[in-house]
Amino acid sequence: MSSRSVVRIAFVVFVALMVQSAVLVGVRVGVVHPDLLWLLPITAALIGGPEAGALVGFWSGLAFDLVLPTPFGLSALVGCVLGHTVGSVTAAVDQRATWLKPVVALVGSVAADMLFAVLGAILGQQQMVQVDFLDVFGVVGVSSLILVFPVNRLMRWALTAESARRSLVSAQPTDGALW
Amino acid sequence: MAKSRRSRRTLTVIVLVVVSLSIISFDLNGRTHSLTSGVKSVANSVYSPLRQGVVDILSPIGNFFAGAVHYGSVQSENAKLRATIGELRARAAEKGFESGQLRQLMALENLPFLQSLPTVTAQTQDENASNFTQTISIDKGRSDGVDVGMPVVGSGGLIGQVIQSFHHTAVVRLITDGESKVGVTFGQGANALVDGQGPGNDLTADLVPPHTPLHKGEVMYTSGLQAASFPMGIPVAAVQTFHTSPGASQVSITVSPQADLSRVAYVDVVLWAPAP
Numbered sequence: 263m264s265s266r267s268v269v270r271i272a273f274v275v276f277v278a279l280m281v282q283s284a285v286l287v288g289v290r291v292g293v294v295h296p297d298l299l300w301l302l303p304i305t306a307a308l309i310g311g312p313e314a315g316a317l318v319g320f321w322s323g324l325a326f327d328l329v330l331p332t333p334f335g336l337s338a339l340v341g342c343v344l345g346h347t348v349g350s351v352t353a354a355v356d357q358r359a360t361w362l363k364p365v366v367a368l369v370g371s372v373a374a375d376m377l378f379a380v381l382g383a384i385l386g387q388q389q390m391v392q393v394d395f396l397d398v399f400g401v402v403g404v405s406s407l408i409l410v411f412p413v414n415r416l417m418r419w420a421l422t423a424e425s426a427r428r429s430l431v432s433a434q435p436t437d438g439a440l441w
Numbered sequence: 442m443a444k445s446r447r448s449r450r451t452l453t454v455i456v457l458v459v460v461s462l463s464i465i466s467f468d469l470n471g472r473t474h475s476l477t478s479g480v481k482s483v484a485n486s487v488y489s490p491l492r493q494g495v496v497d498i499l500s501p502i503g504n505f506f507a508g509a510v511h512y513g514s515v516q517s518e519n520a521k522l523r524a525t526i527g528e529l530r531a532r533a534a535e536k537g538f539e540s541g542q543l544r545q546l547m548a549l550e551n552l553p554f555l556q557s558l559p560t561v562t563a564q565t566q567d568e569n570a571s572n573f574t575q576t577i578s579i580d581k582g583r584s585d586g587v588d589v590g591m592p593v594v595g596s597g598g599l600i601g602q603v604i605q606s607f608h609h610t611a612v613v614r615l616i617t618d619g620e621s622k623v624g625v626t627f628g629q630g631a632n633a634l635v636d637g638q639g640p641g642n643d644l645t646a647d648l649v650p651p652h653t654p655l656h657k658g659e660v661m662y663t664s665g666l667q668a669a670s671f672p673m674g675i676p677v678a679a680v681q682t683f684h685t686s687p688g689a690s691q692v693s694i695t696v697s698p699q700a701d702l703s704r705v706a707y708v709d710v711v712l713w714a715p716a717p
Binding site: 295332393402 | 465605640
């Protein structure tokens with residue numbers, strides 16, 4: 263992966279972190295707010311495959327962990343597993359399918375939140391399973407359906423930094439070739 | 442070729458998972474926690490002003506759009522007038538907000554339950570950064586004397602406890618968080634444990650034996666018993682409902698916080714550390 267891609271991905275993660283903490287945290291339905299974090303590995307996996315998803319999930323999770331009160335490293339672990347899983351599961355699916363991004367964003371975000379809460383509880387943070395999961399899944403899932411499109415655009419811009427000079431953006435996963 | 446790619450991919454994921462687990466264990470281990478805490482402290486020193494800058498930039502834009510949406514049905518030739526009205530309303534709302542903040546600050550100036558305990562007044566920066574915890578971030582940290590374990594109060598009573606302290610900021614766990622437990626006393630010296638039940642849920646008061654005299658609205662105060670996490674006498678919650686099921690070993694009590702946790706623009710950190 264070129265240094266240009268690394269810089270662009272870091273920029274996208276930074277923008278996502280700022281939007282999350284300065285804007286989305288204030289957009290509440292009840293006591294729940296949308297969560298942008300999981301969309302980063304999901305879109306990276308859809309564009310770049312499982313390895314890209316895992317790497318972006320790990321680093322973006324780690325960046326979010328720096329400002330979250332939950333155990334340090336937990337978001338990185340979930341992001342990494344999420345990115346790899348999404349990349350592997352969707353490898354055989356036609357990436358041009360219009361339903362793919364919203365469906366994967368919805369299912370992936372909900373699954374990631376569930377894994378995040380359960381792992382947190384296993385690590386001793388019992389309060390993480392004392393939330394109203396239906397509310398959390400509803401708000402995070404529906405908001406992910408909408409937010410996946412701008413995030414996907416940003417991630418495509420970041421991940422295709424080197425190949426963009428040679429050709430148009432590939433719609434197919436590159437099976438880790440960018441890395 | 443494909444097999445080699447696959448195995449490299451698997452190796453990458455295994456390495457990342459192992460690194461993540463190592464970081465988590467470093468964070469949860471008492472001896473190495475200072476390492477991750479230090480990293481978070483440095484990151485917060487950079488992140489907090491940046492975030493505040495973004496908020497300062499976005500707030501006026503948000504106000505503008507809010508005004509535009511509110512007056513969306515008015516004809517386009519009234520745009521200038523509409524903007525003026527919106528601006529005036531924004532100013533009025535801002536004044537109302539400011540006077541609300543002033544009231545909160547004034548209330549903090551005279552908290553009877555703190556007696557002679559020194560406090561540091563802090564402004565709330567951020568609420569519930571995660572959907573899975575009930576926390577607030579405040580703009581005072583170690584450089585102001587704020588440390589982990591210190592109680593945080595607002596007008597009305599106890600708000601929570603500092604769980605992370607960075608150089609210029611700190612994170613406070615609210616008493617409604619599922620992890621929060623506060624030892625309280627009420628009535629004729631009865632004791633209980635006020636237990637947070639997560640966002641949107643009433644708190645409960647546990648360990649109260651059947652037939653303990655109770656009434657609705659009874660206020661529970663921090664007990665300050667030996668090795669307690671809070672000094673004694675801070676109002677915590679008031680009884681909402683109570684009943685004893687047949688054969689139960691304790692009364693089921695729901696309580697509501699005395700402090701208004703929905704509006705915590707300013708809080709007082711009590712410079713009191715629990716006994717080690």
